[in-house]
Amino acid sequence: MSKKRRQFSAEQKTKIVLEVLQSDSTLNQIASKYEISPNVIQNWKKQFLENASIAMEPSKVVKEYKAEIDEKDKEIEVLHKALGKATIELEFVQKKLVSLGSSNKSLVEPELEDINIARQCALLEVNRSTFYYKHIDRSFENDLLKRRMSELYTEHSELGYRMIYHQMKDEGFKVGKNKVLKLMQELGIKSIHPKKKKLTSIKSIEHETYPYLLSALRNDKKQVVAEHANQVWSGDITYVPTAGGFMYLAAIIDWHSKAILAWKLSNTMDTSLVCDVLEEAIYKHGTPEIFNSDQGSQYTSYRHTEMLKKHNIKISMNGTGRSIDNIAIERFFRTLKYDDIYVRDYRSVTELRAGIGRYMDYYNNERLHSALGYKRPMDVHMNQVRIAA
Template structure:
């Protein structure tokens, strides 16, 4: 059995790795472990691309206007009142399901949140008595309730570890990997009861495919057969967009169909052929595929261009293209972009393209490829799938 080929990295990749260390404030060891790199390699890239400033920036100082005792007292009172109102609003928001005037559910909500809010305040908002709550607490706890409490804590931890991106199917898959014998239905009920759900957002669409050209079109060689016998036999490629305050940031990506790993990517402020070519170059440099690999894309001008076709020929790849205006012919790539946007992009307001690049790099290399469980490959991470045949 052949070993894994030695990894090779583009300048874009090295720069993004170094930028992630500096922008996140995390240690080199922590980031290197997340990205599957050696500490010494990442440290060298940081020194190369992110040199330390020679002197710290000075912060301007301002003179504070003296405040009278009465003013300070009033500000303290207003802050206290504002905090009370904020807590009441939060309690109402979190306890919608308990507003059926079901005392048992209300008591359970109070128990779950008593470390975060005053008990008497929660009782007042939910219209139950403190005495009733304390009496409820004194009742013997059933084994089922104890088991549910332990399971809830485990569910919260898995959900937190995924940054809120996992719904009940993936949470259940992680729990099973941890050796917890529980049904998916029970996990779903507990998550619904406690308001734990995957972060989602409505899609926003911008056309990134221009197939109005007279360039050569390759036949569809995969015909929606989204399986591959081994790594680096079938790659999928596509382009999407990311909104920022500076304008669109375009992301080109290449996916290995066998493992669902993103093997190449590039981000630019334009959607020219160079964008798609840069993603392909990264994929080839990192994976070093053998001749005969099928490269599938849409009919966009980027993939039909002479430059791109020549790159495929030099790498010994065979071009394949979707039918016109049929996104389902490249469904796994569409699924990746959907995950990227619903789990990350739609929950951010990027001021700059550089900020978006750092965030997306961390998502792809630190989470999607190495941690995120994929239903299409049996709820394991792409890197695990790839290592199965290494």
């Protein structure tokens, strides 16, 4: 017998959509909580936003929902404090019992997230100073190797692990091919070649696509060069992993100044996400001559393309499967992840959003960019915009 399909009232749908919009839970977490497909919730959100003038009226449902969530959050917090730490530590010690023949020092796991090194040493009766002395040397060496790998990869994203190995060997680093490959995997980097973009670019057969206009801006090295600020903007969406699932980060970069003009983090990847970012960028920085993106359904949507046309912005799109055509924003996302997100390991969406905000401010206003002659992206952008005005 087939499972009976669940029915949800309008109030129940509204309550769930409000949770998507207001909470810092991922879409997958909310879908799992209510045992609904994420796609169904995303459709409800779309309907809700399309009828916002009606749906957003203050209602009893909203008030009751907030009160219910506040009460449950307090109960959960008490339970977590009482049981969480003890349970994690018990599991850790039980796991180590099977390795009693090993040195206690070798049982310490530096990468373990739930129990810090100091607490692990206490549970295993290991002298902290002994552990740290040997571990720091190893970590420092790996940090140096990773830093140079990241620099090489940022400059030449087409390099694979073999070429990076030979380059580092030529520079005097003592490292083998296998270690280079392992550290690159830890960094999450691999050579970029023209190929199908797997994740966020989902083409819609119903939407019109546009030609790639940036080929006309290539120099003799076949690199796209924008001569001034607001000549070319690039937009894209990237996945950001969290403990509870993926969030989606949309951003717009100025191709010349490398400044991030607007960004937004969301638990759903839809047209509203990219339109909100475009609207903010135009409001703060005026309009570009050309806007480039991939052929994803969010960017080819009627709403997004009409916003561009309304402001007389030329629409440019990557060739099919050519994420390298949008390399400016691709490189920024990689820098953000390797310099901040993967290093900080944010434990909640609230922390993630605040952390990305701090990094965006640092990147735009403090970080010196080598491609700009070691100038700050937003300084370059604003100075050129003022001169043009």
